Amino acid sequence: MFEGLRRIFRGLTEKISGKISKKTLTEILDEIFLELVECDVAYVVAEKIVEEIRLRYEERPFKNHNEVLNVLKEIILNILEKASNQNFINEITKHASKKKPVTIVFLGINGVGKTTTIAKIAKKLRDHGFKVVLSAADTYRAGAQEQIEYHAKKLNLPIIKHKYGSDPAAVAYDTVRYAENRGLDVVLIDTAGRMHTDIDLVNELKKIVRVVEPDFKTLVVDALTGNDALEQAKMFNEQVGVDNIVIAKMDADVKGGVALSLAYVIQKPIVFIGVGQKYDDLEKFDPQKIVSLIISEAK
Ligand SMILES: Nc1nc2c(ncn2[C@@H]2O[C@H](COP(=O)(O)OP(=O)(O)OP(=O)(O)O)[C@@H](O)[C@H]2O)c(=O)[nH]1
Ligand SMILES: [Mg+2]
Structure with missing residues (x-):
């Protein structure tokens, strides 16, 4: 990195x-x-x-x-530090004390790491004692439901899904009702990857947001996409609204510029960075730590 x-x-x-x-x-x-x-x-x-x-x-x-x-x-x-500070777990705790469930919709273009990030965050929340349910609202991509179901099984978490091709907003809605009925704390909603320029798919996202009124809209970007990650963040923020950001695949990116660009230009909280494919490969975005990685005495 x-x-x-x-x-x-x-x-x-x-x-x-x-x-x-x-x-x-x-x-x-x-x-x-x-x-x-x-x-x-x-x-x-x-x-x-x-x-x-x-x-x-x-x-x-x-x-x-x-x-x-x-x-x-x-x-x-x-x-x-232009990326305003937000401790994700504290934020969820704060919200959960006022209203349950806390709902989070994950946004991002195809293949950036949304589903993997959801699984990592689900584990983190579960380990902090939150009762979590997953929402398989990617009813679009072949294999998407099996992928998130696999994580639900591994992590021993409930999951709500419908048939492929069904309305993602209905899946998200049902998951929130399920959580309400059982007193669960957090709903994590997976969505189909979409190009920010694909109007139909962006409208579908807007519908999910209208229907469930999520507490957080979390954008996932892929560090390897470089400057395009910045364009994605701008577009998703304009079209749907972005509350915070996860930069996935930092481990695979040798350049590193995307963290600086997002922090300075978008100025939203960057809550986590993904540093691998395992559940625990998710780190808090820590400006001090990143600075010491970037600026160091030559050895
Ligand atoms: N090295 C590394 N790989 C990651 C990280 N996060 C996700 N991946 C990998 O990236 C690939 C795509 O991840 P997904 O979670 O399926 O991405 P997605 O955004 O849900 O993809 P779609 O549902 O197709 O839009 C998978 O092979 C993941 O294992 C990360 O932090 N580091
Ligand atoms: Mg996915």
Whole structure:
């Protein structure tokens, strides 16, 4: 994870510790800008990083490695912290104390990791003592129901499903009723992956949202899709509304820019990152930890 960004900042640290001319600084920063963009850092975010470094250097040239590292850490932390802080489990606890069940609809394009993320979150909630039910509201993709049923069995959780081709909003609605009747705490609603440009499927999502009025609309994006993840987040937010975000497949992404881009541009809570295919491969999004992965002393 984050190897690309780590390499860029290591190189940069070497180049700007010590006295350099304004012209050299500009050349170095131009190069860094392009490297950042190649690592999936959105244009505006790369620009922000480079300008911050320039300002800080012009205020006071960096004397040594340590000074550079401290400034870079501060800049990156500021960007990551734009994703407002939200402790997912605390948030669910808070909601559940007022109204049960807490309902969460998962959104995202095909194959990003929605169903896997639901299973991981279901396990986490179950382990925290919440009574969880899964909703197989992907009635569209062949094999989708069997996939989420498999997780329900493995995790020993109830699941509500209808036939393939049936109305996903009806499945979601039935799951909420089921939870209400049994006093369950949390409903996790799986949905069919859809391109954000597919109007019919987006309308179907809107219908689910109208019918169940979820407490959270959680967008799942795939770290490997780079800048497209940002476009997806913008579109889903405009079309359906997004309350918080999970970045899946961080483990498979060597670049790392997507976390910076989403945090800075979308400014919604990033609640988890997916770091593998197993149930426990879901970590809290921790800006401090990410900064220490990205900015580290060369070894
Ligand atoms: N390495 C890695 N793989 C993941 C992660 N999350 C999901 N996957 C894998 O990504 C693939 C797609 O995951 P799904 O959960 O089926 O994705 P989906 O969004 O539900 O897909 P559709 O239902 O087809 O839209 C599977 O092979 C998962 O095992 C992750 O954090 N890391
Ligand atoms: Mg799925």
